[in-house]
Amino acid sequence: MTSYPLILENFSVTLFDRTLFYIDSFIPEPGTSTAITGMTGTGKSVLLRALAGLLPAYPFKLTGSMKLNGFSAYQDGVKTNYKTWNQIRKKGIVFVPAESAQAMNPSLSLEQNLKLLAPDSRDLIEQRLNEYFGIDFKKFAKYYPDEVSGGELQRITLMILLSRQGDLLYLDEPTVNLDRNLRKRFIQFLNQEVLTQKDKTILMASHDIDFVRALSMDKIIALEDGQLKYLDALPESSGYEKPKPKEITGPGLELQKVSQHYKIRGLFGEHDFYAFRNLSIKFSESIIYGILGPSGCGKTSMIRSILRLIDGTTGNIVLDKQNLVELKQKENGNDPAAFKPFRKKMSVVQQDSRFAFFPDLSIRDSFTQIFPQQGFGVEDDNDLLETYMDKLRLPFELLEKMPRNLSSGEMKRMDILRSLISKPEVLLLDEPFAHIDFETRTLVMKAISEYLAKNQVVLLVVTHEDFDLKYFIDEDFDFLSIADNKQRMTRRK
Amino acid sequence: MKKLFKYLQNFCIFLLVSPFLVVWVPSILDGFLTDLTPAYRSSLVLSFQQLSITLLATLLAAALITLILGYISILWSAIGKIIAAVLEAIESVPAILIVLFSYAPVASYLASHSEASSSVVSLMIFVFAATLTILPESIRGITLPLGELYYQKYSISFRSYGFRRRKILAVLMGTDVMRHAFKRIAAGILLKILVLDCSFGFIIQLGFGSYGTPAHASPGALIAANRDALFQGGSPLLFWLPVLPLVMISIAFLLVLTNNKENEK
Numbered sequence: 001m002t003s004y005p006l007i008l009e010n011f012s013v014t015l016f017d018r019t020l021f022y023i024d025s026f027i028p029e030p031g032t033s034t035a036i037t038g039m040t041g042t043g044k045s046v047l048l049r050a051l052a053g054l055l056p057a058y059p060f061k062l063t064g065s066m067k068l069n070g071f072s073a074y075q076d077g078v079k080t081n082y083k084t085w086n087q088i089r090k091k092g093i094v095f096v097p098a099e100s101a102q103a104m105n106p107s108l109s110l111e112q113n114l115k116l117l118a119p120d121s122r123d124l125i126e127q128r129l130n131e132y133f134g135i136d137f138k139k140f141a142k143y144y145p146d147e148v149s150g151g152e153l154q155r156i157t158l159m160i161l162l163s164r165q166g167d168l169l170y171l172d173e174p175t176v177n178l179d180r181n182l183r184k185r186f187i188q189f190l191n192q193e194v195l196t197q198k199d200k201t202i203l204m205a206s207h208d209i210d211f212v213r214a215l216s217m218d219k220i221i222a223l224e225d226g227q228l229k230y231l232d233a234l235p236e237s238s239g240y241e242k243p244k245p246k247e248i249t250g251p252g253l254e255l256q257k258v259s260q261h262y263k264i265r266g267l268f269g270e271h272d273f274y275a276f277r278n279l280s281i282k283f284s285e286s287i288i289y290g291i292l293g294p295s296g297c298g299k300t301s302m303i304r305s306i307l308r309l310i311d312g313t314t315g316n317i318v319l320d321k322q323n324l325v326e327l328k329q330k331e332n333g334n335d336p337a338a339f340k341p342f343r344k345k346m347s348v349v350q351q352d353s354r355f356a357f358f359p360d361l362s363i364r365d366s367f368t369q370i371f372p373q374q375g376f377g378v379e380d381d382n383d384l385l386e387t388y389m390d391k392l393r394l395p396f397e398l399l400e401k402m403p404r405n406l407s408s409g410e411m412k413r414m415d416i417l418r419s420l421i422s423k424p425e426v427l428l429l430d431e432p433f434a435h436i437d438f439e440t441r442t443l444v445m446k447a448i449s450e451y452l453a454k455n456q457v458v459l460l461v462v463t464h465e466d467f468d469l470k471y472f473i474d475e476d477f478d479f480l481s482i483a484d485n486k487q488r489m490t491r492r493k
Numbered sequence: 494m495k496k497l498f499k500y501l502q503n504f505c506i507f508l509l510v511s512p513f514l515v516v517w518v519p520s521i522l523d524g525f526l527t528d529l530t531p532a533y534r535s536s537l538v539l540s541f542q543q544l545s546i547t548l549l550a551t552l553l554a555a556a557l558i559t560l561i562l563g564y565i566s567i568l569w570s571a572i573g574k575i576i577a578a579v580l581e582a583i584e585s586v587p588a589i590l591i592v593l594f595s596y597a598p599v600a601s602y603l604a605s606h607s608e609a610s611s612s613v614v615s616l617m618i619f620v621f622a623a624t625l626t627i628l629p630e631s632i633r634g635i636t637l638p639l640g641e642l643y644y645q646k647y648s649i650s651f652r653s654y655g656f657r658r659r660k661i662l663a664v665l666m667g668t669d670v671m672r673h674a675f676k677r678i679a680a681g682i683l684l685k686i687l688v689l690d691c692s693f694g695f696i697i698q699l700g701f702g703s704y705g706t707p708a709h710a711s712p713g714a715l716i717a718a719n720r721d722a723l724f725q726g727g728s729p730l731l732f733w734l735p736v737l738p739l740v741m742i743s744i745a746f747l748l749v750l751t752n753n754k755e756n757e758k
Contacts, residue, residue, distance in 0.1 A: 309652050333568065333658025343655045355646040359668050373655040 003070060005030055005168050005201045006051065011064035011074070013043065013050055016405075020046055021226040023064075028219075030167075033195050033202035035212045037234070038223035039437045040409025044205035045098065047223065048170045051203065052095040053085055068093065068168065092166025094200075098173040098435075100157040104145045111141035114160055121163040129159045132189040133182065151295025155182065162194060169194070171204040175211050176434050179294045179464040187214045207437035209234050210466060239471035240446045243453040245286035251321070252284040253306070253426055253458045258315035258325075260301045272312075275301035276483035279315070285456045288449075288472060290463050293479030299462045300351075302479070303428045307348055308339065319345070319426065344375050347424035351431040353415035357403045363414060364399040374422040388417045391447045393440075408435045416444055420451050429461040438467060445472045502748065509745035512738035516541040528728075536715055537734060543612075543710045544690055547619060551686050552679060554624045555631055559678070562628070563635030567643060567662060573636070580629040588626035588685075592693050595622035615709050623689055627682050634678040638670055680749035687743060691716070712739055 004027050012022040020043035028034050036044050049055045050062065053073060062077040069091040071084050079085070097103060104113050114122060114137075129135040133155040145153055154177055162169075175183050194202070195216050206212050212220065213234050220231045258279045261272040276298035283289055291299050305313040308328040317324040319342060328339040335343050350356070357366040367385070389396060392413040398406060406414065412435060419427065427448075433441045449472075452459060461473060469476055515521050516538045526534065566573030583591070595618050596603070603611045642665045643658075651661045665671060694711025698718055712735040719731040 304649065307649075307653055309649055331652075333652075335655065340655070343653075346653070348649070348653045350649060356650045358664060359647075359670070370654050 003030070004028070004067075005069055006203075007065075007067040008051075009065050011050075011066055012062065012077075013046055013055070014061040014063075015046070016059055019226055021223060021228070023228055026228055028201055028203065030201055031198040032218040033204070033216075034219040034221055035215070035217045036203060036205045036221050036223055036228075037207060037209065037212060037231075040207055040412075040435060040440055041407030042223045043226075044207075044223050045172050048095065048172050048203065048205050052093055052170055053079065053088070054095065092164070092168065094161060094164045094166040094169045096158065096161045096169070096171045096174055098176050100161065100174070101145065101150065101153045103161055104153065104157055106145050109142055109144055110137075110148070110156060113145070114141075117160050118164045120165060121160075125159050125163045128163060128189065128193065129156065132185045133159065149296035150177065151179070151182070154178070154295070158186070162189075167200055169200045169202045171202070171206075173206055173208070173435075174204070175206070175208055177295065177464075180292065180466065181294065183211065183464070187211065191216050208465075208467075209438055240442050240449075242449050245449075245452045246454065246456055248284050248286050248456075250285050250456055251318075252282060254282045254316075254318040255279050255302075255306075256316040256318065258302075258305065258313065258317060260298065260305045260310070261312040261314075263312070276479070279483040281477070281482050283458050283460060285458050286452060287459070288452070288474045289460045290469055290473035290476035291460060291479055292463065292469075292476055297479050298483060299479050300430055302483075303348060303430050303460070303462065306426070306428060307346055308335075308342075344422075345425040346428065347374075347419040347422050347426070348428045348430065349412075349415050349419050349432045351434055353411045354403065354408070356411070356415040356418065359403060362400050362402060363406070366403075367399075367418070370418065371422070384421055385417075388421055388447065391443070391450070392417055393443060409437070409440055412436050413440065413444060416448070420447065423455065424457065425455075426458045427460075429459070429463075431462050431464065433463070433465065433468060441467065442471070448472075502752065506745045506748055509741045509748070512541060512741060513545045516545065526734075529730075529734075533731060536710070537712075540694075540710045540712045540715050540735065541738065543616070544687070544712060547616065547623070547690055547711075548683055548686055550616070550620045551623045551627070552682055554620055555627050555682050556675075556679070558624065558628060559631040559635055563632050563639065564662065564666075566632065566636050567639055568658065576632070580632060583625060584629040588623075588689055589692055589696070591626050592619065592622040592689065593696075595619075595625075612710070619690070619693070619709060623686050626689065627685055630685070631678045631682055634674055634681070635671075638674045639665060642668070642670060677750055680746045684743060684746040684750070687739070687746070691739065712736075 006026070006028055008023050008026040010022075010024060011026070013020045036047065038044055046055065046060070050060075051066070051068075055062070057079075062074060062079075064074070064077060065072065066074040068088045071088050071091075072080050073085065073088060074080065103117070104110075105116065108116065114125065118125060126137045129137050135152065135155055137156065140148055140152065140156060148156070158174065175186065178186055191214075194200070202217075204212075204215075204217070220234060222229045222231050259277040260275040262275065263270045264273045279302065291302070293299055301310065304310045306317055306324070308317075308324055309331055311331050313325050315325065322342070324339070324342060327342065328336055357363055358369065361369070386396075388394075389399075394410065394413055394417065398410060398414065403411065412432065416432065429448075433444065436444070445468075448459070451457065461468065463469070463473070519534075519538045522534070522538075529537075562576055566576050596615075599614060599618055603615060606614075639662065643662060647661060647665060648658075652658070690711050691713030694709055694713030694715075695717040696713075697709055698714040715735045716732060719727070721727065722731045723729055
């Protein structure tokens with residue numbers, strides 16, 4: 001008799017009063033791999049968390065039953081006891097979260113984390129890290145998670161988690177923070193070392209259709225309208241028709257020999273570490289620039305130095321014939337009067353939009369506070385707000401909700417709306433589409449392109465994704481080729 | 494169900510801290526404990542009255558200083574580093590020694606003045622010393638979550654909108670995360686002061702006897718004064734009567750502490 005590692009029956013998850021999905025029956029064959037695709041906010045990550053027993057009882061409500069490796073994990077929507085889950089965990093469930101670095105204990109060194117998470121697989125992890133990610137683990141073993149760069153930590157964590165013993169593997173958006181090269185190597189690794197082995201039953205949630213297409217997955221499922229639907233083939237990703245941008249008339253934004261350093265505390269006091277050096281580049285209006293490069297190479301530092309929100313910038317950042325570095329030399333929590341007009345001209349959308357709004361205010365109330373800072377009242381621009389809500393397919397009731405009640409995709413679109421509505425002349429997007437599916441991404445790109453067609457804007461996009469390069473970016477730069485990064489920072493501040 | 498549990502928990506906490514309310518309306522006790530001498534009864538009531546004043550005064554003083562110093566530490570990191578160094582030095586000295594040392598400059602004043610003025614000065618000294626001992630922990634309790642909220646989460650977004658750091662910090666201070674932090678710090682402060690007050694009362698009772706200085710009426714002193722009742726005759730009730738409310742109050746503070754830790758998770 002076949003023993004199925006996972007049996008779901010009449011299983012549903014409700015968030016507050018919204019049913020995210022209902023699954024009447026889902027029984028993957030042992031040793032198979034299944035990709036779960038679907039738009040952002042459909043509940044893919046929630047499903048994987050529920051299957052791993054990691055979903056909190058509040059605000060989620062579950063119904064139905066789930067069996068893992070023959071043990072009853074949920075009965076009538078109620079999680080079975082600790083003893084049963086302990087037995088389930090002993091059989092081995094490996095859950096790789098989207099922000100994989102969260103799996104690391106910050107108070108333990110990487111060596112200690114490895115011993116805790118995958119004690120029997122050290123040699124395998126070392127070999128895999130070396131072969132696929134070019135990392136010598138021995139050099140990093142003594143460091144704590146906050147002492148290595150985000151990219152390095154993500155690669156190390158991924159390999160540790162994926163080398164754990166266990167017959168059930170759940171992967172939640174594993175490529176979210178990987179740059180293009182690493183993504184290619186990761187695909188190679190998954191295909192060669194994980195998917196061909198057939199010793200694990202694998203479920204992977206991803207909105208990245210190109211990534212799923214590159215993998216040899218056995219089955220593909222779409223989570224749509226709250227139900228799992230088997231697909232014969234992946235949908236083709238399509239772009240959109242870009243409107244013609246406004247003609248270039250202004251001088252744009254120019255960086256002249258810009259260097260960015262941080263102070264690092266060492267054994268003999270503080271010393272400088274450079275994120276990048278001698279960056280000289282001119283960004284014209286009406287062109288969408290893509291900035292590429294490996295994680296930790298200084299792309300985000302460049303965005304922050306243009307915004308004048310970090311210390312340690314030298315060189316000239318010229319906008320409207322004014323040197324921003326001279327206008328604001330130090331970030332002390334306030335902008336000098338001469339710089340304030342430039343603050344209103346620039347807008348940023350960060351990779352993580354969770355912190356773009358006041359945590360305990362509704363989105364509408366946050367707008368009421370943020371818009372006056374940027375020089376206009378929300379009442380005056382109510383039509384504009386409605387137009388963008390429509391364009392980005394954001395339901396109006398979201399305005400009355402708290403940020404924590406929005407999905408990551410909704411939050412991202414709301415942040416982009418906030419940014420566009422402030423009518424910036426310099427729009428800086430730092431990996432803005434990392435958490436959103438291709439369909440929604442096309443929608444957002446279209447809204448930004450339409451804004452570009454009507455306004456003179458300098459637009460920089462830090463991105464890792466082929467989709468963005470194919471459909472959105474006009475000119476792209478490899479950051480390492482335009483900045484001197486020979487002494488780049490490998491350890492975080 | 495969850496709400497009902499929360500109401501029940503709050504009711505339990507109220508019951509557990511009720512000794513503080515009872516001592517301010519001593520007539521409630523009239524029908525009870527009739528076997529006790531009037532002197533013991535008044536000492537019992539007085540010690541808990543003074544403990545409640547000490548806790549409240551220390552909490553207010555510590556909260557005020559913590560808020561100011563915590564806020565300044567995040568606002569100006571250079572000053573924050575100096576404050577951290579001073580607090581680290583304070584923390585390296587045991588709390589009870591700080592309290593005892595703080596009494597040294599006023600010892601002769603306490604001995605030479607009337608009981609009433611001596612009690613007031615003694616209370617002020619104790620509040621000062623207790624506030625000093627808990628400041629490192631309470632300031633850390635504010636600056637760590639506030640610093641994380643500001644530097645790792647909200648600073649870039651909100652500074653890019655043009656908000657001043659001061660305004661962002663003021664908003665973050667009012668968030669749920671910080672409210673939970675304040676509650677946890679308050680419960681921690683109260684628990685620590687309770688222990689410190691009773692230990693100090695116990696020590697000076699042992700050291701100076703009932704005629705010693707400073708005039709610090711504390712349940713700890715009452716316990717010390719009646720410690721012999723347990724093994725060398727006398728009514729054990731005299732020993733257990735101050736102990737029981739202290740245990741109840743400590744449990745209440747612990748409940749608030751654990752409740753807040755769960756909320757943070």
